[in-house]
Amino acid sequence: MFFVIAKKHLYMKRFVCSWLLLAIVNLCAAQTTLPEFGEITADEKTLTVCSFDKEADAVVILDQASADHNEQYNLIFTRRVRLKILKSRGNRHGDIAIRYIHKDDIEYISNIEAYTYNVTPNGVADIKHVPSSAIYRQKINERISEVKFAFPDVQVGSIIEYKYTTTSKSYSYLNDWYFQSELPVMNSQFTLVVMPNYEFAYRVFKSEQFPIEIKQEKGSGRIYFGMKNIAGLRDEPFMDAEKDYLQHVEFQLSGYQGTFGGTTRYMTTWNEVTRELMSNPVFGLQLNKNIPVGEEWINKVKAMSPPFERMAAVYNLVYKAVGWNGIGGIGTTSGVKEAWEKKKGSSGDVNLLLINLLKEAGLEVYPLLVSERGHGKVNPEYPFIDQFNKVMAYVVIGDNKYVLDAAGAYTPPFMIPFSVINTKAFVVNRKKGGIITLTETAKKDKNYVSIHALIDDEGALTGEAIIQSDEYARLNRMRAWARDKERFRENYYTTYQAGLKLDSLVLNNLENDSMPLEQQFHFSIPATVSGDYKLVNLNLFSGIAKNPFISDIRFTNIDYGCLQSHTVVETIELPASLKIESLPKNVRMIMPDTSISLTRLLEVKENTILVRYVIATTRSVFTAEEYDYVKDFYKKMAEIMNEQVVLRKR
Known part of the structure; x- marks a missing residue:
């Protein structure tokens, strides 16, 4: 459901949805009076941890903005942000970059003010302003530029605050407002003033546990949105777009009333x-x-x-x-x-x-x-x-x-x-x-790994691997290879065991779309010794080096993008000097709805261990409500796959 806000001369047009009118009547009191720019409160000075997000390395104390217009009907957007650094890794939030559209002078950022507030050991306030000489503009591409600056002397306990004005050619450049970010936000406020004769549709995205305040001033075309005490949303593996889960409000121009009456509607139906x-x-x-x-x-x-x-x-x-x-x-x-x-x-x-x-x-x-x-x-x-x-x-x-x-x-x-x-x-x-x-159910992220390796008398493993990455696995690996070849080796190969080294890497079929991307290389793994025993981990290049899901709380879906199919076949030859003391058992583990499965088969023939892992999914999206089940399954799967073969001297 979306709502329409409009301004016609000196009176406000009635909201389309009566539910919204009722909501406005029963709203809580007017927004809390805010401290002036540069005026730090006693509570802010003593704040050391965010009570509703204790893992946060910084907290946004205030994020306030307004969108209005001047006599030329330009969009005038002003914003003020104040945050406090709580942990040393939060110092990164002292580097600011604000993007704008420079092409054809569509947008321009001005009136930038910023400062760092610290308290010296003897209790004296130390305020350092960001000089205009430290604020610079950087062109990103033909259309976008950034205003960039860094706060001075940022440390744990610092309060940093900045404000600026963006002037845009028209209201068509009005952006959505996000109450939430990766940092927890104590107070987020946004005010929109609609131009005369214009109508804007808006819709609010928020979780039920977060109340929102929406207030409209009669006759002024002004509408206010406010939210408080929202925990941060941090990045998680295989996460959908952050935007899908952030609390925010979206706007779109929906109509314009002409001088002689009559309303022109814009995109209110498909x-x-x-x-x-x-x-x-x-x-x-x-x-x-x-x-x-x-x-x-x-x-x-x-x-x-x-x-x-x-x-x-x-x-x-x-x-x-x-x-x-x-x-x-x-x-x-x-x-x-x-x-x-x-x-x-x-x-x-x-x-x-x-x-x-x-x-x-x-x-x-x-x-x-x-x-x-x-x-x-x-x-x-x-x-x-x-x-x-x-x-x-x-x-x-x-x-x-x-x-x-x-x-x-x-x-x-x-x-x-x-x-x-x-x-x-x-x-x-x-x-x-x-x-x-x-949707795509026929093409998958498909890998087939073939390994032939030898274990020496000391328990070290050396071998050759051939990996065939097909369909989406081919595309993803080709892009990763083109982007950063060293990171490619780390992400796909050497992450499995400490000390694993590879050389002689060759990629075949780079130009043939219909063939899998073939990766051939030689690898070596140093011996893992415990007393008289040699330990060998057979989990090699399977795609599951460890459980990727470690967060205790997750509010976002798991989206792999496509179905997964990973097969690993290994032939491991043993030296005559070593015998098998214990061997992991054959196992098949499957989710109740068969959406994820793991099969491991091991067989010993004379001095050779034959291993086969098969990991498959039958759907690619899991809801946030299913997260705990997926997390537990991957935890058990990683434990099973990392079970070791124990060898001992004869």
Whole structure:
């Protein structure tokens, strides 16, 4: 359910939802008076731990902002933040970076003030202001810049506070307000003043245990939101987008009342979203451009008989020919023709260009608005365009549907981009459009590990490994390899045991999408000795070095993105001087709903140990309510997999 707030001259338009009116009538008293900027209270000085989040290394005492307008109807956003450092690792919060859109002077940040408050050993207040010379601007890309500064003398017990003003060209650059962050927040307040004749829709995302205060001032167009004492939300393994769990309020322009009466509605239904987008010069009007790729190339592609080959040819052309400049968004920033000419553009430029050429090749294709998993979930009940962060191409060939992204990490045309699996998307088309769910059950994160190793007389292990990473495992490992080769070795190989070393690493099939990524290498593990016994851990390169779920409390889903399939086959040869004292037992462990399973089989043939591990999942998403079950299962699974073979001299 969403609500509409509006301002028409000097009186407020009635809220669409009567529930909200009742909520306003029964709200608690007006917001607490706040201390002035630079005025530190006695309670803040003595604060040493956050009572509602005792693990926190810092706490936000106050996060207050307001959005208003000037006579030119620019959006004037002012913000003030005060926080206290509680532990030494919290010192990192003393480095501030505030992003804004510098392109075409859309936004500008000014009126920056900041200081550090400490108390000397003799009890005297020590206040150090951040000089203007220490505040600088850094360009991130063609569209985004940052204002950056560092607080001086930040230490445990420091209170740091800053404020600034952002001036934007219009209210279309109004951002959502987040009451919560990775740090606990004691007091978060946001006030929106709606311009005359404008209507804004908003919706609040929050957990039931956190009360929210919403107040509206009659006749002023002002609405206030406030929350208090919210624990921090820290990163967890396989977590959905942080945005999905943070307490926040979203805004979207929903209407405008003209001078002579009558209200123009903006995107209050999905049909209106389609209509607005298809008539927009940076979106729909970019879909019928004549891209100068050459008549010869177009005719060659059109002559390809299987439609899939045509689609793949167009996708590969755009992916290789036009680079992504790092700027996101669902619309173009410079236009598809300019992106082709410059061979570079935003994600909107690149993928709308892709759609143009797919249409030119005679394929049925539509724009697909997506929200990548890191951006947050889409709620189909709310036609909010800000729910999406990217446009992709949606191709229909018979009964098959394909999702193509030429502005992201390379993904073969027959696979859904990993970033949007298990998400909802919006097909932009009047007749065949609507919300769809992107799921993948056929393609998996699939690894097959084959190991042949020898144990010497001292218990040291040396061997050769061949790992075949297929489907999404192939894509993920190729990207990790391209990003950082040393970190790649650490993440996938050497993390399993202390002292494990590898050399002669070779990767095969890097250019062949239809083949698994093959990794071959030699490895060695030093002996683990306990008295007369040699201990050998057979858990090698399985993907489960240890239990990834260690938090006692988790409020977020577990989302692997896709199904998992990991098989490890080992042949371990023993020296004549050693005999097996004890051997882990064969075991099969499975979740009650069969969603996760582990199988371990061991067999001894003469002087050889044969080992087989199989780990598989039948679903890729587990809710926060299931976390304890998954955590316990992985704990037992890690314990079983790390059980050791015990050897002894004959």
